[in-house]
Amino acid sequence: MRLQDTFVLALPALSVAFPGMAGVSSRAEMETYLRERQAESSAEKRQLLGGVVSGLTGTIGALTNTVAGLLGSIASSVDPDNKRPEPGYEFIAPGPNDARGPCPGLNLLANYGYLPRDGHVNFGQVLDATARGFNMGADLAAVLATFAVLTDGDIATESFSLSSVGGVGGLNRHSTVETDVSPNREDFYNGCGDNHHLSSRLFKQNVGFAAADSSKQFTLDVMTSQYAAQADFSKLYNPYLYFFPFPLIVSLGAFAFYPNFFSNGTYLAGGVANYESISSIIGAQYDSTTGDFTYVPEKWPENWYRRATPYGAVDALVDAFTTVYPRNIIVPAFPQLGTPNLSPQTILCDIYMGLNSITPLAIAGTEEDGAKAITWALTTLAPIIGPGTALGCPNSVLSPDSGFALFPNASQTGGPGSVPPSSTLHTGNNVYNKVYFATPPTKPTC
Ligand code: HEM
Known part of the structure; x- marks a missing residue:
């Protein structure tokens, strides 16, 4: 229960x-x-x-009390049109052949039929479902979905799997969109390739940060503490930490997604990033007999309202780079970092320029296939972050050999071109109703 x-x-x-x-x-x-x-x-x-708490250890008892303290109210002012799910979208737990992976937002949307329940999704469906279910801005959804298709999916059908297809590709694929230093997933190497199940010990830590905060909620500041702790953990224990431009943005953005998308009501406008909402949406069910969190299918809590206004690419980048990242820098390949030139525009420009020089790693095809894929991605992104747009690179900086690669040193161990040994296990669709990582994986135990 x-x-x-x-x-x-x-x-x-x-x-x-x-x-x-x-x-x-x-x-x-x-x-x-x-x-x-x-x-x-x-x-x-x-x-x-x-x-069921008599006889529990002090630690577990303390967590029980912590969780109790985090139960809160629903949003104070909400528009009934934003209540989710809408009529006709029913929760059905995924079956063993339904692809579910590292993204709680997309998993949940598939559990309600906003996305195909089998977890094989296309670009258009993702844009539509993320807006409808969570009010994700079209620019942010387009950037995420473009990279998912490009590096994890199939260009011809503009589609990708929410986990992997026969252990290959999909959102489980490491260091393309999926990344180390995640809010509540373990690193690929230390988790022996399990980068997609909810980690009990990480969520316990997250609950602890929320409990220590005066708001008792999963605010951006609380999620930033979670980021800083996990960044320290990864630096210390993950010899194959690979943190480069695009995955880095997803990692940092994901911490900001917790309050901004999972709050009941609009975060910072009366919405509440409370325990009921967060735990239910990410599928964390507390077991008071063990003190661990069981991973269950992602579900909206009762009486839940999506945010009233879109949260888009600029919002995500501003939260990620002005709040989350400065708390614990992991040096990546952005030349503007640490300089006054770092801005949403320069970051998006790096990405756009990077696209000019990468080979899409999921496409084990000919150069011609690669060229087609890049053309597709550039065409899709051009209206959002291409030259001449508000967020785009000034024309003067674009050059075909700009020198920025989206995945620099991709074949270094830990990079998308060279997964660490021991990490090919544990890929595949999520298996629910189990506890994963009751203790910190300081080294892989595969
Ligand atoms: C638009 C297409 C989307 C794609 C391609 C995508 C992809 C991903 C991937 C690959 C991850 C794993 C990142 C990691 O390892 O840390 C992830 C994590 C995450 N995504 Fe998504 N996502 C999308 C939309 C969404 C939406 C709409 C939401 C929220 C409503 C969301 C919320 C999250 C969160 C919170 C995490 C972090 C999970 C955790 O570690 O606790 N995503 N997403």
Whole structure:
């Protein structure tokens, strides 16, 4: 049973104990009331959480209390049109042949039929579903989906798999769009190739940062602490850490996606990045008997509202590079880093210029195939970040041999052209209802 379900089931018992509760006039009043009750005593909190805490160790007991403290209200002001799922989109847990991988946002959309339930998706479907389900800006979705098609998918059909196809390609493919230093997935090498299941120990750490914050929520600042801790971990324990331009942007952006896309309501405009929303959307179910998080299919919580305004490429880059990244720099291949020239425009320009010089790694075909693929990607991105657009490179800097490669030294160990030994295990579709990484993988145990 999900923690939030347990919480809801406890409501009738409370109304008997406190008859005045029946008279509360609004949901907000009721929730305030419940929060006050929760704070009253740790014994009462434990009862609310299912009563299975006697005999637990101090650590697990502390986490139980932490989680209780993070239960919160839903967004205060919401437009009913933004309630998700919409009628006709029903949650169905994925079957063993349905592709689900490292992206909780896309996994969830497939679980409701906003994307094909088998997890083989095309460019247009992704743009449509991410806007409809989460209000992702079309520019951000287009940039992500272009790189997914280019490096993990099939250009002819403009499609890709949410995990991999027979262990090859798809979003599980390392260091193309998928990347090390993720919010709640382990690094490819240390995880023996498991870069796609929710890591229990990472989410525990994440809950700890939220609990330590006065908001008790998964704010951008809290997610930045999660980033800084994982960046330290990767620097220390992952000898094959590979952190280059495009995957780096996805990694940093993903930390900002937590509050901005998973909040109930619009983050920073009355929405709440609370535990109910985050844990449900990323599929983290607390097991009070072990203190671990079981990975379950990604699901919207009850009464959830998507953000009211689009969150696009510039928003993501600004959050990523002005808030998340400065907390713990991992030196990549952006020449403007550390200079006043770093801006969303110069970053996007690097990417656009980089496209002029890369060979798409998923395409094991002829040079002609490669050229076609690059042409496709450049044409798709040109209206968004190409020359002459607000975010584009000034024409004067574009040159076919600009020297920037999107995946520099791709064949160095850890790079997309050379996966570390021991990491070919554990690819494939997500397997749910299990605990992954109860302890930190300081070295691969394959
Ligand atoms: C538009 C197409 C999208 C593509 C191609 C894509 C791809 C990916 C990939 C490859 C990862 C793994 C990155 C890593 O290893 O850290 C990832 C992670 C993530 N994605 Fe997506 N994504 C897309 C859309 C979305 C949307 C719409 C959301 C939110 C609503 C989202 C939220 C996230 C989050 C939060 C993570 C980090 C997961 C974690 O480690 O906890 N993505 N995505």
